[in-house]
Structure formats: C-alpha cells, structure tokens
Amino acid sequence: MNEIREDAAAPAPRAGRGGVDWHDPVLKARLAIRKRRERRLRLFGLLAVVFAFAMLGILVASLVRTGAPAFTQTHVTLRVHLDPKRIPPDNINRGNYRAVIKQAVLALFPEVKNRRKQREIVKIVSKGAPWILRDMVAANPDLVGRTITVDLPVSDPFDQLYKGLIDRSTPEAHRRLKDEAISRFDSLVARGLVRAKFNTYLFTNPDSRFPEIAGLGGAIMGSFYALLTCFVLSFPIGIAAAIWLEEFAPRNRLTDFVEININNLAAVPSVVFGLLGLAVFLGWFDLPRSAPFVGGMVLALMTLPTIIIATRTALKAVPPSIREAALGLGASRQQVVFDHVLPLAMPGILTGTIIGLAQALGETAPLLLIGMNAFITAIPDSPFAAATALPTQIYIWADSPERGFVSRTSAAILVLLGFLVLMNAVAIWLRQRTERRW
C-alpha cells in the first residue's frame, strides 16, 4: 500500500503566497483520500440499512406467503333441514346436529348407498360444523322445523385442496385425500356449492383442534386482559417511582444503588420474571394458573423499569425554569410536580409506556411458565378466567400436527405484528402531536 499518510509526519505543504497551495499534488491526494473515506462510510451505512430492510422484507414476505391462505376459509353451501325430531325445541343444546348435517351432505350424493363411503363423504364438512349450527339455532330458536341454506366450513384437508396446497400429482397412496374423495369434492365445486370466504373465525373464535374453526378470539382477549392488568399496575407505580427518584430523592449512595438496579432490571431476561411469577404469585399467593391477571402482573414487573426510565427522561426534559417559576410563585413541591412538570412530561411518559406495553404484548417466555399456553375452547370473560395470549397461541399452533395450522401460525404472527405496529404508530403519533420544544 503506498497510501499517503495524513498525520503530522507528512511533509508540510508548500504554502503559496499567504495561504495554501491548492494545486499541491500531495494535498490533492490527501483530499481525495478523505473524500473516498467519506464515500465508503456512506456506502456502508446505506448497505446496512438496505440489509436490515431486506431481512425485514424477507420475514414479512415469507409470513405473508405462508399466512395468506389462512385469511380465507373454504365453505360448502348446504340445505339443512332442522328436524324437530332431532333437535328438541325445548332442549336446543342437546340436539343431534351431527345427524342433521350428515343428512344434508348425503343429500348431495344420493347415488352413494354404501355406509362406509357415506362416512367418507360426511368428512367433507368440518367436525366443528355441528357446533356452529347449534349456536345459530340457539341464537334463533324459531329456525327449528325449517329448512335453511347455510355455508359451513369444510374440513382442513379439503380446505387445503381447494387452496391448492395439496399437490394432486402425488401418487394416491401418499395422500391423505384419496382420488375418490377429491373427485366428489370437485363435483361439489363444479356445482358451485364451494366458496372461499373471508375467515372471520380466525378473529372471533377461540382455539379449536380443527384448524378450520380455530381462531385467535381467546388469545386476543387474553392478551387484552393481560395488558390491561399490566398497564393498571405498572403505569401508576412506574410514574410514582420515577417522580420520587427524579424530584424528591436525596442524592446519596442508597438512591444511586436503586438507580443502578432499575437499569439492571430493564436488562433481566423475561423468563426470570416468569419464574418469579411462578414462585410468588402461583406458589405463595395461590393465584389461579393460566390467568391473564397473573400474566399481566408478571409483564408489569417486566415493563416497570422501561416506564420508570422513560418517565425520568421525560421529567428531566422539562426545563428547570418551569419548576423555578412555580416555586417562585409559592407553589409547594407537590404542586410543582403534579400541576406543572407531570402534565408537560406526559407525552413522553405515554410514549414510553406504549412502547413498554408493546414489548410486553410480544413476550412469550414468562407466560409459558405460568401456564398461559393451555388449550381452552372458550373466550375468557374476565382477567381471572384461564386464557392464552397471542404469542403463546402462536407457540401452541406452531406445535400442532394438522396442516392447516401451518398457515394459521403465520397468520397469527401477522396479527400480532399488526397490533405491535399499531401500538408503535400510536406512540409516534402521540409524540408528534404533543411534543413541545423549549
């Protein structure tokens, strides 16, 4: 390398009359090097940004690619006779809806008499369809005795087939769906009875072992209750701690120690908080397992340091002149804090809180430890009812053998990402709307 060195050891430039000789080749070469270095730096910076975006793009693209099929669900249109003999009007919950649906499906293939084949045909409709029908009848008991046209979800293998996720060219012996079943299903498609509809179950239903009717309803409510608990606990406690540390605490070793540990706490892995929750909340306090309330308490422990740090930064950013002016006019320390400093710091505090909560929303490990990864076919109606949360639901689905859960796992991740983006967007919007420059 015959690079020209730039340090003091380089020969001094021959100065022109009263200044620098800009035509000096040594100086020119040095300048060229400096410019080249800057270009290189810019290029690397740009490359880093492109790389980061490419990774994000690949992640989102792969999620969208595998998750997209889960946003539609294949339905088959059936004419169902709600026979009062099968569905006693005085006991709608105990009706034999399975038989009613079976009759409707078999009516589409009147030529099939063989019992075994009939059983195969019934498998086209989801096993969860009787419950959907029951809920419909329970909501509207007048339907009993009538013949209605309903769209019911088809079972997962046929859903996969209709979406083109099953390769028809694989030899029959290697397929779950045999040629006969496929040709029957195709005849339904040809008759115009099969349709893909937007998958509302994905958002409204609780979990199910049948992918076609499994949804995130329980997980979304579980996450909501957990975050609510987390907010109600960590927001006031975090602000109180930050105000004391920032406005009232004396500067001594003890407060230094407290400060350092709050910063340390922010870096503690979340699974540790989960173990703490398991030992303290479940072990000593005997709180229920799998409850979003307990999940929220654990997440609150995790979010607290974030909120304290964000609040302190926001309080620090309020200029001392405001405090001094208020004190000068005779306000007490408490009045200064609550009437002047805190309202001015609120935008910063809220932004920090939302970011902390968004972090808590995506947290899985502590929730697994307190049992929020259970299988529950009901949507929780209180923070104390057992529930899952969005990330733990993803965890459960990722581990399920049914094919349909592959796309639903990706779809659930997209839903979670959607909530995270939404929360961060609110934080940014809030900051921009309310930010004050001094």
Place this chain on the structure above:
Amino acid sequence: MKFLSVTLAAAGMATAFAGAAHARNEIRVVGSSTVFPYTQAVAEEFSGKYPEYPAPVIESTGTGGGMKIFCQGVGEAHPDIEDASRAMKPSEWALCQKNGVDDITEAMIGYDGLSIAVSRSNPTAWNLTKAQIFKALAKEIPTGDGKLVPNPYRKWSQIDPNLPDIPITVYGPPPTSGTRDAFVELAMHEGCKELPEVQALKKGMDKKAFKKWVKTHCSPMRQDGPFIEAGENDNLIVQRLEADPNALGIFGFSFLYENEDKLKAVSIEGVAPSPETIASFEYTLSRPLFIYVKNAHRGVIPGLKEFLEEYASEDALGPDGYLVERGLVPLPDDLRAKTRKILLDAVPMKAPGAQ
C-alpha cells in the same frame, strides 16, 4: 392528577378481587405433550356437548413436569387430571402420597408409536434394526472387554454395507421430551442389549447390575453432529426432513400420519408402523398412554364426571373414535372395557411396582 389516583385505586381493587375470584369451576388437565392432542379432542367434544360447563383448560407440560404439578396436593389450586406418556414412577407416587393425593385412578387410553421417517424423495426403502439405530446414534459403543469407545460411525454404510452410503443425519427430540425418554428406552436400550459384546457382558453380571449398566452406558445420545436435537417442535423436524432428503427424523406417529404425502416411515426390524402393527406390538417402538384422575375431585369440580364419561366413550376411544382419527392407536376391546370401568367407577390404582 385524578387519573393517577383512579388507576391506583383500580390496581388495589383488582388485587383484592383476585383472591375472591379464585373458586375454580373448570376442569384442569396437565401433562404429556403426546397425550395433549387426545385430551384436547375430548375437551372440545365435552364443551361442544355441555355448553353449560366452562371449557376445560388443557396444558402441555410434559409427563414429568405435569406429575410434579399434579402431585402438589388436593384442592382447587391443583389439577384434576394428568396426561402421561408413561406409567407413574415410584418417586412420583411417593410425592403424591406425601401431599395427600392418595386416591388416584390410572387408566390406559391407547398406544402411541414412535416413528422414524425420511423424506419421500429419498430413494432407499429404509429398514433398520434396533442395533443399527443404536450404533448410529449412541455416544459410545461398547467393545468386547466391557470398555466403550466414542462412536466411530459417520455413514450408514459403515454400520452395514447394505445401508446407503450417506452420512448419518438424524433429527430428534431434546432430553426434556417424553418422546425422547421413550425412544431411549425402546430403541437405544434394546439395540444396545442386542450387541454381541453386551450379550457377553450380561453373562458375568447379575440382573440388577446389568440393568443399571445398560441405563448408564446405553442412554447417552451422540453429540458430535450426526444426531441433532431439534427442539420440542415436531413440525420443525418435518420441515427439515423435506429440505434434506438424506436426513431421518424421530417423532410421534401422529405427525407421520398427518404428513404421509411428504414423509415415509422407516421400518423397524422389517415392520412398518401402522395402527395395526403398533397395537399388536409387532412394531416394537410403541408404548401405552395413560391418564391419571384425582378421585377426591370427583363431585367437586363440576362436569368432571361427564368429562370422564366422554373420555371413556366408544365415540372417543373406540376403533372408529375421534381419538383414533387424531393418530391414537386404540386398545383391544377387552382392555377398552376395563379402562371404561376403571375410569367411571373411580377404581384406585396400586403403588407402582407393587403389582
């Protein structure tokens, strides 16, 4: 700041409320991830049939982890049912006794096969003996004089010239998994015992000492690359097998059953896994599955009786039942009748090892 005081008050109220809201109405099940899908199915059918009862809460904690929670005591804070992919161990029984859980019903619900599978794009018709499996996956291989050497095999063809000339790559479950426990016991220990070197060793030892020797020396799986722990997620193993046609994977039979279009089974000693061969134990990598019920909770937790009736019903456990559809291998008729009787009559189990 009114807002602050309101939230503080709400926090206080919520904490006070927590204790009061603790009365449990729903059925709680913990335990094996292998039994989880079956209990899940029963729970869903149960909630479908009896919407008046709250939905049961089923947790997959692994058999061992579940036993710890299950044996913690009697009462609302403790689960009602334990799923197990193996029988209760004497140590777990002792823990249960210590904590006052002394009236337990043990019911076998069916069988599960462990399958070894490979991608359909692999051209070989795989058939392995247990000894071959052991040689491929053990950490150390016994030599004639009772010593052990680090596993020298890198390719299948080094174990047996009839096996394909490709590197050994096997994905399997981690040590925390019940599937791994079962695999070690059914494949590794048995394969180890079949080796002539170990057979020779057996002659010079009493039965107990030999059992212990097998347990300590035949259990460790190799950690030098060819055996890859793939985490508890069996779907991940399926995906990796698709990507690498030369790799084998170990997982529960239900995953093979769901992915038959992508994967094919490796026969063990000439027998391919199927519901029939697993139930008859012709396919030797099969094990019974159990549920354990805390009898003190019967009549206290609403719906527990109906839940167990659902579990024991022919709709669930029978040869055409919905659990069989999920991959459970059904019990023969007489054992099924026994399971039903035990479950419904709350027959208490005896201490393990006492039979």
